[in-house]
Amino acid sequence: MTSRDVVLGRIRRALGERGPGPRPSPGPAGAAEIPRDYLAVHGARTPAETVDLLAAHLAEYRARVHRTDEDGLPALLADLLARRGARTVLVPPGLPAHWLAAAEPAHVQDRAESTARQLDAVDSVVTGCALAVAETGTLVLDGGPEQGRRRITLIPDHHICVVRVPGQVVDSVPRAVALLDPARPLTWISGPSATSDIELDRVEGVHGPRTLDVVLLGAQ
Amino acid sequence: MTATHLGMPAFPAAAREAVRDDVLRANLRRATHTIRDKRARAVAELADWDRLRAAGKAVKDHTLRHLDHYLLQLEEAVTAAGGTVHWAADADEANRIVTDLVLATGERELVKVKSMATQETGLNEALEAAGIAAYETDLAELIVQLGHDRPSHILVPAIHRNRAEIRDVFRAEMGGWGRPAPDGLGDDPRELAEAARLHLREKFLRAKVAVSGANFMVAETGTLVVFESEGNGRMCLTLPETLISVVGIEKVVPTFRDLEIFLQTLPRSSTAERMNPYTTMWTGTTDGDGPAAFHLVLLDNGRTDTLADEVGRQALRCIRCSACLNVCPVYERAGGHAYGSVYPGPIGAILSPQLRGTDSEIDASLPYASTLCGACYDVCPVAIDIPEVLVHLRERVAQGGPVTRDGIRVRLRPAHGRTAERAAMRAARLLLDHPGALRAGERLLARARRMRPRRLPGPGRAWTDTRELPELPAESFRDWWTRERGTPQ
Numbered sequence: 001m002t003s004r005d006v007v008l009g010r011i012r013r014a015l016g017e018r019g020p021g022p023r024p025s026p027g028p029a030g031a032a033e034i035p036r037d038y039l040a041v042h043g044a045r046t047p048a049e050t051v052d053l054l055a056a057h058l059a060e061y062r063a064r065v066h067r068t069d070e071d072g073l074p075a076l077l078a079d080l081l082a083r084r085g086a087r088t089v090l091v092p093p094g095l096p097a098h099w100l101a102a103a104e105p106a107h108v109q110d111r112a113e114s115t116a117r118q119l120d121a122v123d124s125v126v127t128g129c130a131l132a133v134a135e136t137g138t139l140v141l142d143g144g145p146e147q148g149r150r151r152i153t154l155i156p157d158h159h160i161c162v163v164r165v166p167g168q169v170v171d172s173v174p175r176a177v178a179l180l181d182p183a184r185p186l187t188w189i190s191g192p193s194a195t196s197d198i199e200l201d202r203v204e205g206v207h208g209p210r211t212l213d214v215v216l217l218g219a220q
Numbered sequence: 221m222t223a224t225h226l227g228m229p230a231f232p233a234a235a236r237e238a239v240r241d242d243v244l245r246a247n248l249r250r251a252t253h254t255i256r257d258k259r260a261r262a263v264a265e266l267a268d269w270d271r272l273r274a275a276g277k278a279v280k281d282h283t284l285r286h287l288d289h290y291l292l293q294l295e296e297a298v299t300a301a302g303g304t305v306h307w308a309a310d311a312d313e314a315n316r317i318v319t320d321l322v323l324a325t326g327e328r329e330l331v332k333v334k335s336m337a338t339q340e341t342g343l344n345e346a347l348e349a350a351g352i353a354a355y356e357t358d359l360a361e362l363i364v365q366l367g368h369d370r371p372s373h374i375l376v377p378a379i380h381r382n383r384a385e386i387r388d389v390f391r392a393e394m395g396g397w398g399r400p401a402p403d404g405l406g407d408d409p410r411e412l413a414e415a416a417r418l419h420l421r422e423k424f425l426r427a428k429v430a431v432s433g434a435n436f437m438v439a440e441t442g443t444l445v446v447f448e449s450e451g452n453g454r455m456c457l458t459l460p461e462t463l464i465s466v467v468g469i470e471k472v473v474p475t476f477r478d479l480e481i482f483l484q485t486l487p488r489s490s491t492a493e494r495m496n497p498y499t500t501m502w503t504g505t506t507d508g509d510g511p512a513a514f515h516l517v518l519l520d521n522g523r524t525d526t527l528a529d530e531v532g533r534q535a536l537r538c539i540r541c542s543a544c545l546n547v548c549p550v551y552e553r554a555g556g557h558a559y560g561s562v563y564p565g566p567i568g569a570i571l572s573p574q575l576r577g578t579d580s581e582i583d584a585s586l587p588y589a590s591t592l593c594g595a596c597y598d599v600c601p602v603a604i605d606i607p608e609v610l611v612h613l614r615e616r617v618a619q620g621g622p623v624t625r626d627g628i629r630v631r632l633r634p635a636h637g638r639t640a641e642r643a644a645m646r647a648a649r650l651l652l653d654h655p656g657a658l659r660a661g662e663r664l665l666a667r668a669r670r671m672r673p674r675r676l677p678g679p680g681r682a683w684t685d686t687r688e689l690p691e692l693p694a695e696s697f698r699d700w701w702t703r704e705r706g707t708p709q
Contacts, residue, residue: 004307007469010524010627011288014533034278038271038481057494112508116425116459136495149509150458150500154451177480182441183301185458185506188483188499193451196491197360197376198383198409200251206359206413207420208451208498 040174042135047166050134054169055216057137061191062204063212069220073162077126078102080160080213086123090152094145099162100126110152119151124158125209130186132163133176137191139163139214140176142184150185159209161189165218228560230585232686235554244555247382252546258492259543259599265494266484276481277603279473280537283439284527290439290472291518297442301504303514308466310626311521314338315346318431318464321515322352325462327429331420333446333456334358335433336540337466337519339371339562340575343431354431355397355423357452359416366393372556372564374542375490380555383407394419420452430456430511434467435539436482437516440475443503444516447486447496457500463511468519470527470536482539485601489541522575528624531612535570537602542567544596544606550589559586566596570609577625578617578632587613618642644680662696669694 045053055065068076081089081103089105100107108122128146129139139161141147146162153159163169170176180186193208204210228234238244263269283290295305308314314337322330330347332338332354344354344365356365363378364371367389371377378386387407394401399419405411432453436445444465446453457463473479479501487496505514527533545551545565556564560582561572569586578584587610596606616623619642620634634642651658669692675684695703 002307003309003313006309006627007307007518007520007524008288008291010520011291011469011527013627014524014528014624015285015287034282034478035271035275038268038275039266042266042268061493061497120421120425133495138495143506143509150454151509154454154458173483174480177477177483182438182443182476182501183503185503185509186499186501187454188495188501190493190495190497192497193449194497195359195413195450196255197358197363197378197450198386198412199247200255200376200379200491201409202491202493203409203413205410206417206450206452207357207424207455 038174039172041171045134045171047169050171051165051169051216051218054132054134054137054163054165057134058191058214061137061194063137063191063214065214065216067216067218067220069218072220073099073215073217074102076215077160078104080215081105081124081126084124084158084211086158088122088124090119090122090125090148090156092125092127092146092148092152095126095128096146110148116151116155119155122156124160125152125156126160126162127153128162128164129168131176131179132169133171133173134169135172138173138176139189140180141187141189142180144184150187153187153189154208157209158211158213159192160213160215162215162217165216167218228580228582230581231554231558231560231589232585234558234560234582235550235589238555238558239553241555243382243385244380245553247380248552248555250382251376251379252552255492255546259489259546262488262492262494266488269485272481272485273601273603276485276539276601277537279478279481280470280602281534283473284470284533284536287469287472287527290474291469293439294437294442294472295518297438297440298504298514298516299442301442303442303504303516306515306517308517308519308521311341311519312346314341314466314517314519314521315343317517318343318466319346319350319352321462321464322347322429323350325429327352327462329353329355329423329427330429330431331355331357331423331427331456331460332361332430333432333448333453334361334377335431335466336374336562337433337468338431341466341519341521343466355420357420357423357456358448359413359450359452362416362420363389366390366397370557371562373545374540374563374565374567375545376542380557383409383412386412390415390419398423420455424452424455424459427456427460429462429464430460432456432463432465434465434471435486436479437467437472438474438476438479439472441503443476443501445479445499445501447490447499449491449497451498454498454500457502458510460511462513462515464515464517466517466519468521469523470538486539486541489539489543489599489601522577524627525577525624526571526574528629529574529612532570532574532609534604535567535574535609537604538567538571539602540567541601543599543601547595547599548590549593549595550591554589559589561586566590566606566610567604570604570606570613573613573617577623578613584617587611587617659696659698662698665692666695 130142192212360378373379390401
């Protein structure tokens with residue numbers, strides 16, 4: 001008997017069943033017994049107010065929030081990289097070329113064979129995102145062409161993430177979950193890397209990027 | 221469960237030691253009070269908190285009722301997504317599976333994301349015995365590992381250490397494991413976090429194998445979820461070539477949608493944040509992004525025995541947020557080590573005796589490590605009625621009864637230490653059934669009240685270890701009533 005059989009047998013005995021008999025059906029039918037009367041969104045907001053809430057919550061967790069439109073984006077990104085003193089910037093494969101048209105730092109393309117050590121030598125990374133959640137101040141990456149592999153937003157110490165507003169902003173966690181594809185690797189980011197491990201107080205800056213710039217891109 | 225701390229004294233003895241430690245008490249008090257207030261504010265932000273809590277409970281209960289179904293569905297989905305699923309009936313088997321998988325890669329070191337399941341199985345010790353070095357990468361776990369210490373909190377295993385103690389551990393120990401602490405390291409939390417960043421970075425960059433746990437596993441999609449703060453989780457989950465996740469079978473939820481509940485309740489209950497800095501969700505393997513090989517080890521290790529207990533099984537709803545520790549007056553004073561398990565606090569007091577059985581002195585004493593004040597139940601985001609389970613387990617320890625051990629139904633004998641308690645109960649029943657004997661006894665006691673000892677002799681001695689004997693009145697209530705109001709009956 002395999003351990004799989006042992007564990008499954010114990011579960012069935014614990015639940016008072018010998019085998020997969022006529023128990024109330026699991027799956028969608030049985031799951032109907034789960035009450036889902038919690039709120040899909042907390043409060044009513046206009047799209048502009050939702051973007052403002054996102055900005056406020058991002059800032060509360062020490063992300064640096066900037067706003068610009070398509071025309072102002074290249075200059076803003078160039079400025080953010082310059083202020084950081086970045087000499088190199090990682091570029092995901094599908095990042096719109098004009099975004100970094102004005103940026104000084106040398107572009108580093110992420111390749112399949114790029115090692116973690118090579119990425120560790122890069123100063124900054126610029127990406128888009130899959131969506132952003134206003135109520136929690138969260139950015140979600142799903143590995144799309146404007147975002148690249150998960151490692152490129154992890155190893156450099158400085159991450160600039162561009163969010164198209166209001167199009168990519170959702171109000172709440174339930175709204176976000178409904179839009180995401182679990183088959184893709186998903187990274188939920190709420191502020192820069194932090195820890196609560198010393199006396200249960202939040203301190204920013206451990207292993208992930210210690211500086212997170214968020215650019216809200218839309219008509220100003 | 222192999223990780224019973226050997227020779228661990230019963231809770232009362234360990235707690236007595238702990239409450240004498242002023243530094244420990246101050247550290248715990250500061251930390252638990254800070255987080256308590258913050259949690260209350262984070263929860264108050266959501267008008268539908270009670271409904272989220274009820275939904276979380278319902279999802280977990282539904283899953284547990286169909287646990288075999290959902291585990292099989294999960295296995296199929298993980299396999300279809302490129303992962304390999306292993307089943308471990310107990311801790312030793314889980315450790316053996318992981319050790320063999322690591323040895324097969326040819327590697328002799330690995331990085332670890334904080335995982336309660338692998339602490340429970342004692343994986344690090346098993347790996348060490350096989351010549352494999354396991355580096356803990358969570359800051360608090362690193363502090364515990366470097367300090368040759370034991371974890372004392374679910375979320376913040378080094379909560380018993382203050383910043384000055386952490387600095388001393390880093391200064392003394394980091395060099396022995398890799399990059400030493402920077403010269404002149406101070407005790408500012410920022411400096412300490414920076415020291416950990418530098419120390420661990422070289423390990424992340426060269427690691428070929430990682431071991432993790434998971435907060436949730438989604439049956440329909442095969443998705444695993446890890447909530448974290450520091451980015452060490454992301455490092456371990458995305459940089460190595462091989463990822464091995466050891467996860468308790470109770471961590472499965474039916475649908476991806478179910479995560480919308482726990483993504484709202486877990487961070488607020490745990491670190492009192494709207495959202496923790498990083499959450500990673502992965503489904504099997506993805507070409508070119510993350511580990512090329514993914515192994516999921518499903519761990520029983522007492523969970524099915526717990527499932528067999530209709531009252532106690534609610535402990536399996538636990539999502540390891542640690543809110544119950546932070547509000548517990550007993551935990552705040554005794555600290556986590558007194559519980560003698562990787563699961564301390566109120567949830568540990570009901571989980572450890574069920575996962576491990578109540579054979580050891582520490583496990584038999586854990587259901588009593590509570591004042592039954594109920595604060596833990598109030599804050600629990602999946603509404604585990606911890607006091608109810610505590611009372612249920614006390615009854616089982618005192619009176620014995622049917623339990624399941626390693627899948628086999630056995631009858632537990634009443635605990636030895638409880639003979640005096642049972643004798644007292646029998647005597648009380650006798651007296652209360654015989655009013656004449658009760659009256660005679662009361663008068664005798666009233667006459668002898670000057671001779672009242674401070675402590676009871678013989679088997680009653682333990683009871684007066686922690687209690688004052690009550691004052692004896694000059695006359696019994698029944699005699700007073702008769703004198704004031706005339707003869708009853």
